[in-house]
Amino acid sequence: MRPPSLLKQEFLKKWIMGLQRCSSTKKNMNILERKKAIKLSADVAMASSRNGTTCWSRALIANASKDGNDKHLVEQILGPESERLIVKKVSIGALVCNKRIRSKKILKRSCGIRRTRKCVPQVALASSIAKWLVRKRTQVLKSLIPGGEFMNEVCLIKETLDYIISLRAQVDVMRSLASASEQVNHS
Amino acid sequence: MEKDKVFMAEGLNRAAAQPTWNSCSFGMEMQTNELNCATEQVGSCFFNCNLDNSMDQSDPFESALSSMVSSPAASNAGSTLPGSGDNIMIRELIGRLGNICNSGDISPQSFIKPNNNNNSANTSCYITPLNSPPKLNLSMMDSRIRGNFNLPGLGNQLPNHPSLAPFSADPGFAERAARFSCFSSSRNFGALNGQLGLTGAEFPQRLLPTMDSVKFSRVSNNQSIKVTGSQVNVPDSNENLPQDGNSGSDKKNSRLSRSSSPENAEFGDSKEESSVSQQIPVGDSSIKRQNDANARKRKSIPRGKAKETPSPAAADAKVAAEIDESTAKRSKQDGAAGNAKEKTEQNGNAKAANDGNQKQSKENAKPPEPPKDYIHVRARRGQATDSHSLAERVRREKISERMKFLQDLVPGCNKVTGKAVMLDEIINYVQSLQRQVEFLSMKLATVNPRMDINMEALLSKDMFQSRGSLPHALYSVDSSEPGFPFGYQPQQGLPLNSRISNNTETQFSMNPLNAALRKTQGLQLPPIDGFTDANPKVASFWEDDLQSIVQMGFGQNQPQSYQGSIAAGLVKIEL
Numbered sequence: 001m002r003p004p005s006l007l008k009q010e011f012l013k014k015w016i017m018g019l020q021r022c023s024s025t026k027k028n029m030n031i032l033e034r035k036k037a038i039k040l041s042a043d044v045a046m047a048s049s050r051n052g053t054t055c056w057s058r059a060l061i062a063n064a065s066k067d068g069n070d071k072h073l074v075e076q077i078l079g080p081e082s083e084r085l086i087v088k089k090v091s092i093g094a095l096v097c098n099k100r101i102r103s104k105k106i107l108k109r110s111c112g113i114r115r116t117r118k119c120v121p122q123v124a125l126a127s128s129i130a131k132w133l134v135r136k137r138t139q140v141l142k143s144l145i146p147g148g149e150f151m152n153e154v155c156l157i158k159e160t161l162d163y164i165i166s167l168r169a170q171v172d173v174m175r176s177l178a179s180a181s182e183q184v185n186h187s
Numbered sequence: 188m189e190k191d192k193v194f195m196a197e198g199l200n201r202a203a204a205q206p207t208w209n210s211c212s213f214g215m216e217m218q219t220n221e222l223n224c225a226t227e228q229v230g231s232c233f234f235n236c237n238l239d240n241s242m243d244q245s246d247p248f249e250s251a252l253s254s255m256v257s258s259p260a261a262s263n264a265g266s267t268l269p270g271s272g273d274n275i276m277i278r279e280l281i282g283r284l285g286n287i288c289n290s291g292d293i294s295p296q297s298f299i300k301p302n303n304n305n306n307s308a309n310t311s312c313y314i315t316p317l318n319s320p321p322k323l324n325l326s327m328m329d330s331r332i333r334g335n336f337n338l339p340g341l342g343n344q345l346p347n348h349p350s351l352a353p354f355s356a357d358p359g360f361a362e363r364a365a366r367f368s369c370f371s372s373s374r375n376f377g378a379l380n381g382q383l384g385l386t387g388a389e390f391p392q393r394l395l396p397t398m399d400s401v402k403f404s405r406v407s408n409n410q411s412i413k414v415t416g417s418q419v420n421v422p423d424s425n426e427n428l429p430q431d432g433n434s435g436s437d438k439k440n441s442r443l444s445r446s447s448s449p450e451n452a453e454f455g456d457s458k459e460e461s462s463v464s465q466q467i468p469v470g471d472s473s474i475k476r477q478n479d480a481n482a483r484k485r486k487s488i489p490r491g492k493a494k495e496t497p498s499p500a501a502a503d504a505k506v507a508a509e510i511d512e513s514t515a516k517r518s519k520q521d522g523a524a525g526n527a528k529e530k531t532e533q534n535g536n537a538k539a540a541n542d543g544n545q546k547q548s549k550e551n552a553k554p555p556e557p558p559k560d561y562i563h564v565r566a567r568r569g570q571a572t573d574s575h576s577l578a579e580r581v582r583r584e585k586i587s588e589r590m591k592f593l594q595d596l597v598p599g600c601n602k603v604t605g606k607a608v609m610l611d612e613i614i615n616y617v618q619s620l621q622r623q624v625e626f627l628s629m630k631l632a633t634v635n636p637r638m639d640i641n642m643e644a645l646l647s648k649d650m651f652q653s654r655g656s657l658p659h660a661l662y663s664v665d666s667s668e669p670g671f672p673f674g675y676q677p678q679q680g681l682p683l684n685s686r687i688s689n690n691t692e693t694q695f696s697m698n699p700l701n702a703a704l705r706k707t708q709g710l711q712l713p714p715i716d717g718f719t720d721a722n723p724k725v726a727s728f729w730e731d732d733l734q735s736i737v738q739m740g741f742g743q744n745q746p747q748s749y750q751g752s753i754a755a756g757l758v759k760i761e762l
Binding site for chain 1: 582585586589590592593596597605606607610611613614616617618620621623624625627628629630631632633634635636
């Protein structure tokens, strides 16, 4: 794995570039817009540092570029890679994922009747309760990780690992920048 | 069939002449791509092998094989014409085997001498057939060999494989082969013959990858092999005993397969050889029988990948502890026998005993290798053995392995056991991190009303700030934060790096942006939702570095323009 400092460097570089472009394109944004732009550029920068190797990064970029307003920003931040990252991998991944989801839904619907009766485990078996808890938690986790709904459990945990690392780096960099700016502003 | 060859090669490598083998391989590595040189060196190596060991008649065969074994690897490693070089080696091998087998009294030296003496002439006439396409080569070699020797009349048995006829048909050869490859003579000869029923063209190519794979796998998977060997040795050998009718031989088989790991030196036992040899020719029937009782579950990845050796079994490294060594070899057999056996393997259930696999084993000689393309699983004792549960088990183990990583990553997860609670912690942590991002972006938005990151301003402010003011600004949230005790050592430069545990900062850059960022690392924002900064130590280190940077960097660099600083700084930024 890359050393965290490298990751942070890359992230910061891309992020600042994105912020620059943000500020150049639109002046006089209100605070919420600014915040959104900052967050978006940070997320995209973080995702692009993964270079499309992880599922969550691709999903994040895909989600970001879905919205028309942000799409330009995303493309600017990503630069020349944007076509590669957005078009090819995401679309293919989405196709596959959608098929998988559809098939899973069909399967669930067919077994749905049986399951509704069992939504709360009546039998006080520790194992079944544990399984149910785990299942609930994984659902929540899937909702948290970008693109998590498409993954099976094994991939989900791997993606979570990567996502946590990236998030941490992102938080550290943002925090340092925020405090630096604060310092500058106070003094 | 290639199993035979590989097995024999393995046997040769093991049983005798390790140093000579090494010397041969070294000799091989000196090869150039030139065909003449290649054959010449092979010849000389062969010659050396003979001289070094006071071996009997069969030894030249062994050393020839070993030299041939080493040569493909060497030539593959070094040559730019791997195909032709290897083919030449192989054909040399075939030729020599034929020669050896058929000439009881003809010493290899005499055979070699003409090669050595009349290099150009002999080798050329020997080589030029090899340059042409394989089948043609072999036929020409065959005719040459036939001219020299009398075939015992088994040539008609393999009409399609003239090249193979000379040595495969010779019972003497078979005996020697059996001796080295643990095949008993007569019974296996038929099997050997049948298994050798590949075309002449196929044989060299098939031989090559197996040898290569043997080499690569052995080199790369040494660790796991040792682990496997040691781990698997004890329990499985015990369980082998009561399992089958062939329990005795099975036990030996199991021991053999284990013994193929480098630590175990039991390989060369003849009694084991004979027992193993009995297994092999029985062939599919026994395999099927065995597999029904104890077979292995395997998830096969497309067979096209069967020959990919260096694919790292890193992901499977954990599974390597349970891996059945022998199944890896099966992946290499695309031969006629391979398919049937593998199907039975796949259909059957796996138990701790790996008898079924030992049938196929040539891997009795081979070291246990983690498979390249299969995920091999062995059911543990007392566990369910149907394929579904095995798949489940593999899946569960993968998940638990990854959860362990997560435990290290998420703070406070060390004491927690159980998937549900750990998932809970993970969810909380991810949520908190995401919320921190939101908060920080909001904060940045408030701090920067104009949405510009004024690095220059950051720098200039840093310049005027005394070092004393920083402690006031610092408010450590985490009691464990060692920010202050380190103090300020402005003149220190690189030695600060030694204190950095988490971050691998190795260079100091004079970048103003860098300085600004580093300076403010010491500031701690109040944690959100009770989660403290994951790397409190890092911040403190950076602060110290920052001091030195500010001292050194700002003094030397003038604040650059906005664009310039960004452009220059972004490259060198380190946090």
